[in-house]
Amino acid sequence: MITFNGVDKSFTENRKAVKGLSFTIERGEFFVLIGPSGCGKTTTLKMINRLIDASSGTITINGSPHTDVDIHELRWNIGYVLQQIALFPHLTVAENISVVPEMKKWKQKDIERRVDELLDLVGLDPATYRDRLPEDLSGGQQQRIGVARALAGDPDIILMDEPFSALDPLVREQLQTDIKALQQRIKKTIVFVTHDMREATILGDRIAMMEEGELQQVGTAEELQQNPATPAVSAFMGRYSSQRNLTLKEVFTPTEKSEYIQPKFDTHLQHVQFIVDEHGKSFTTINDGAKQQTVDAIDHSSSIKAAFRFLESNELAAVPIQENGKIIGTVSYKDLARVSIDNQ
Incomplete structure (x- = not known):
């Protein structure tokens, strides 16, 4: 589905943000990028939809280089959910969700149907929330609208950059449960960035751990826990184990x-x-x-x-x-x- 082959990204001559990334994300997989701040995980995510272009190497989607696709078409077909949510404050919930379908010139009746369908999908009653403004919503509700907006154009791929990290722990836990159930239902490929191993364990089919721009290991949470490939993975998983065992x-x-x-x-x-x-x-x-x-x-x-x-x-x-x-x-x-x- 998505393949990185020897991908580097340099922001300056003397510093590579990511180095030699090579891995594949399978179709329909919930794939989590994890690691400490500054390890390159968000840069990696943004290279998928070309918010950042790779300095070298290739990224392919469905077997074709993603640079061969018109950049606007590429981004319309990849949903994106941010930590900051970034809903348009002057637009209603329905109008926020409609942005990409309108750009793709869907018929109005199809857009309206899609809005209601997505509000139901993320657990919000369309009649109650369709005409509200973002300021009338809680943080958790706004993030659900962000997910609905990312799904609006029916993309095959959803990118999520620490979308729950600013939320109350209880709201965050509920959204983790809901987004995992949603992904299993709609079978989209989700690439999710987090620094929280507990979150990665709940959500990820596989987890890719990064350190200082380099990929350390890709595997299930159990594989990373039981068979760490590098000292960096071992140390990271050790910190997670001590947190997990708090009583x-x-x-x-x-x-x-x-x-x-x-x-x-x-x-x-x-x-x-x-x-x-x-x-x-x-x-x-x-x-x-x-x-x-x-x-x-x-x-x-x-x-x-x-x-x-x-x-x-x-x-x-x-x-x-x-x-x-x-x-x-x-x-x-x-x-x-x-x-x-x-x-x-």
Whole structure:
């Protein structure tokens, strides 16, 4: 589908941003480029749709050099989703999605049908969102519109440059799940840039790790973890393993009183207080003093991801943490979001 053959990119005489890249991305594959900042992954992505041209080597799409295709036609047939989203602020959601179909001179009724189809596809009700402006949308909703816009011209290839990195961790996790399910449904080839190995593991069929402009290894997450090809891959995967193994015991807020636990985080999910009996076992949440709800504690050995899911499913701002059957503290959205951001 997409093949790099000995590709170099130099921005100055003395510095190559990428060096000797050779690999193939298969049709319908979710392919992730990963590595530290400045490793050349975004440059590699941008060379696919010629936002940046290679200095040497060749890039072929479906067996033909992509430089043989008119550059406007090439870009119309490759969707592109950015971290900054970059929706046109003065255009409605429908108008934003319609940009490429209009350039390709689709009939208006076909464009309208496509807009509604894509809004449904990314989980937004067309009747509710079609005529809204970007400023009326949350960050997650804007990014869904960005994905819909990238799909509007029905391209075979979608490029995504760290599209979720600026979003709240919970929104980011949901969009990761949704975009993976969407790709499996529509079978597009997606090339995705990230610096987050957890994200790469969730999304990628295969992962290409880069370091200082050079390709270190291409393989599944398991292959990179179990059989790192270079010391750079081994070090990168080692950092990921230490992040992945964090438990709630390392991030929770300890109990300071035996009578109750007061979480330090207050969200739109209401103020929460946990009341513990003399044995440190039973507890009740009180929301705004008007609603009482019995809640189970979560074990201190549980993962960060498990705690996120627990909070979301129980609609709580915080949850008690137990060890050996006794409450030892709480963990909140703020605690979990902080550790997720710190360990990216």
